Amino acid sequence: MLKRLFWIVAAIVLVLPIAIMAQETEVELPEVDPLSVSGDIIVAGSSTVYPLTEAVAEQFIADGFSGEITIDSIGSGGGFERFCVAGETDIANASRGIKDSEIESCGALTPARTPIEIRVGTDALxxxxxxxxxxxxxxxxxxxxxxxxxxxxxxxxxxxxxxxxxxxxxxxxxxxxxxxxxxxxxxxxxxxxxxxxxxxxxxxxxxxxxxxxxxxxxxxxxxxxxxxxxxxxxxxxxxxxxxxxxxxxxxxxxxxxxxxxxxxxxxxLARPLFIYTDAGIMAEKPQVAAYVVYYLTVVNDLIGEVGYFPASDEALNAAKTAVSEALGM
Structure with a gap:
């Protein structure tokens, strides 16, 4: 009986770490105080992502942001055109992943941009x-x-x-x-x-x-x-x-x-929703970095009200990690 109990306990001891490791640990980003943030933020792109980005912007302003956020709904392709070809926006909303040709266009800018893909939610088309x-x-x-x-x-x-x-x-x-x-x-x-x-x-x-x-x-x-x-x-x-x-x-x-x-x-017809930015933009315009971090912090609180669905914990953690690394954290 004691021998059998030993093997049961040993099995539990072996399984528990595996189960704990299997659980997705939330990636923590630094807290943003919108009251301390100002400046302009320019966003353009997907009409699908538009209401979500707008909801986050409205909450950012309600929490004290004193700058100006411009969000244009022109389609994902149009958003990447302005982000990667014209180089005139800080963030691109997208209801599809960025294309290789668009990444090349971003790289051809001076200074070059390296798009950071940030998963913010899920849509059921x-x-x-x-x-x-x-x-x-x-x-x-x-x-x-x-x-x-x-x-x-x-x-x-x-x-x-x-x-x-x-x-x-x-x-x-x-x-x-x-x-x-x-x-x-x-x-x-x-x-x-x-x-x-x-x-x-x-x-x-x-x-x-x-x-x-x-x-x-x-x-x-x-x-x-x-x-x-x-x-x-x-x-x-x-x-x-x-x-x-x-x-x-x-x-x-x-x-x-x-x-x-x-x-x-x-x-x-379920699909991921994204925003894109660049490490250089966030370094040059701290308000963009603050908004992106804030976005990832509050998105799951707002996404249901907008009419979309949360990204998986794994996808959201990957987005937070990408932003954290881009900011040198």
């Missing part, structure tokens, strides 16, 4: 129709791709039981990270096409209406029971009374966008 649409509840990736390529011109083409009414297409423009994500996650697999062909298919879809402003897309769908669009979950949740988010089937069953499906990965 919503495919939406009007709440007045009473016939469609779910779509497969293939159906969605054929809708956005124009192969399905009417709802009856999607399903014979649906109305023979023309599908009105709304989409973010080509400068949008949401557009890039949709091409990769929907158009390529749904059409079995390469990236360039998949992008061309959606651009050339008959009658498609595009905008870098997600609010324009929301209004377009609200105006017709036969319209369809896709945009960040925050824009859907803001207008949930007049919109309906569709369930998406990528081959493993239908999943609807929500906190649980975004966190467990079952929703096929």
């Amino acid at each position: 919503a495919v939406v129709v009007s709440a007045e649409n009473d016939f469609v509840e779910t779509l497969t990736i293939e159906q969605l791709a054929k809708i956005y390529s124009g192969e399905f011109a009417t709802w009856a083409d999607v399903d014979a039981t649906y109305p023979a009414e023309a599908i009105q297409l709304f989409s973010p423009g080509t400068d949008s990270g949401t557009f890039d994500f949709f091409v990769e996650a929907v158009m390529q697999p749904g059409l079995g096409a390469e990236a360039e062909d998949a992008e061309t298919a959606i651009i050339n879809a008959p009658g498609i209406q595009t905008s870098e402003d997600d609010n324009v897309l929301v209004q377009g769908v609200e105006g017709s029971p036969y319209a369809i669009a896709y945009f960040g979950f925050a824009y859907f949740s803001e207008e949930a009374d007049s919109l309906k988010a569709l369930g998406i089937d990528a081959g493993d069953g239908v999943s609807f966008p929500n906190a649980e499906s975004a966190e467990d990965g079952s929703y096929p």
Whole structure:
């Protein structure tokens, strides 16, 4: 009996350190006092990330920041253009990862910029129709791709039981990270096409209406029971009374966008949200460093109110570590 007890205790002793090591230890950043921070901060980029960055900025100001924060919603591509080509912004909002060509552009600036990728949250990209649409509840990736390529011109083409009414297409423009994500996650697999062909298919879809402003897309769908669009979950949740988010089937069953499906990965259109900055910018403009540190400190307190979902502890810790190292901590 004593021998058996010894082995049980030994096993527990061996397992406990492993379990403790497996737990994600939160990376601590220095506390920021917004009352002691001033100066200008210039941000531009993703319309999806815009409301989150805006919410953090509003809280930063409410806590005492006396400077000026400018945030432009121009799409991820436009944000990287201003950050890496023009070199005129301090932070880029992005709903996709930075491209190699954009990193090269950043490196060609004088002084060169080395973008720091900072994960700030998770979005469940919503495919939406009007709440007045009473016939469609779910779509497969293939159906969605054929809708956005124009192969399905009417709802009856999607399903014979649906109305023979023309599908009105709304989409973010080509400068949008949401557009890039949709091409990769929907158009390529749904059409079995390469990236360039998949992008061309959606651009050339008959009658498609595009905008870098997600609010324009929301209004377009609200105006017709036969319209369809896709945009960040925050824009859907803001207008949930007049919109309906569709369930998406990528081959493993239908999943609807929500906190649980975004966190467990079952929703096929869940995606990371980022901000980007550079160590040189943070050294030259301490207010940018303070804002970025503050952002990572409060983001999980604000993200649910905005309509998005927290990044994993691991991803948030990686972001904090990247910022800490860039600041020489």
